[in-house]
Amino acid sequence: MTATDGADLRVTPEQLEVWRLFIRVHARVLRRLEADLQEYHGMSLAWYDVLARLLEADERRLRMTELAERVMLSPSGLTRLVDRMADDGLVRRVQAEGDGRGYFAVLTDAGYERLRETSGTHLRGIREYVVGRFSDDELRTVAELLKRVDE
């Protein structure tokens, strides 16, 4: 990198504003989704995320390391979370066969039931706060622009 690269490296005020808007919108939407889950079901968004990721997984179970990555928590943070959810009977921790170190988190029937009770609230939020605000055409544009960042 040389000094003449400077011009290319600038972030314009317009670019910076869009970046900040992106961060703010993400935070605001997640706060709203969290507030609704807490208000109507006394549950956190992190718990919902764990239940939803397990439901999608083969045999409704995931390695703790894989689950941590999918819900974007540190391994130690996820361990604490899953321990509390296990106390409530929503997940079980099961040692992986033939692997002394590995653990799986498994969705229980009670966990499935809890997800079924809460998903309406969560989906309503996603629609009301985000995707329901766009027409079909706009939604396609949003997808296209997001994919540009997803490369």
Add this chain to the structure above:
Amino acid sequence: MTATDGADLRVTPEQLEVWRLFIRVHARVLRRLEADLQEYHGMSLAWYDVLARLLEADERRLRMTELAERVMLSPSGLTRLVDRMADDGLVRRVQAEGDGRGYFAVLTDAGYERLRETSGTHLRGIREYVVGRFSDDELRTVAELLKRVDE
């Protein structure tokens, strides 16, 4: 709400895909920004955020409660973070005058210097991973669509 509202409450597969793309893109970008700060400066994005929010603030200081909100951390999480940053000399904690309970976090000269050293890396990431991927026209469209969600 009645049963006939059902149709309006549906989240279509296209909508759900856009929602998931939004969450994934946000996570991916933040992971990249974090990785760059760690690799080049051995600093976390959370530390960068604290320094940047303090620099923007009047007199380079913020109440801990206000700072927690701006960097989207729990009060206890922020306290731990600020304690570690204070050990490194990047911020100071100062008791609010006439308010036995309140504390401010204040940016130190060393903290300002650290921000100056690291901001090039951070801004380069914002440009390279996000805003630099759009033309001026597209950037205006992105802003417009994000503002729809920011209401």
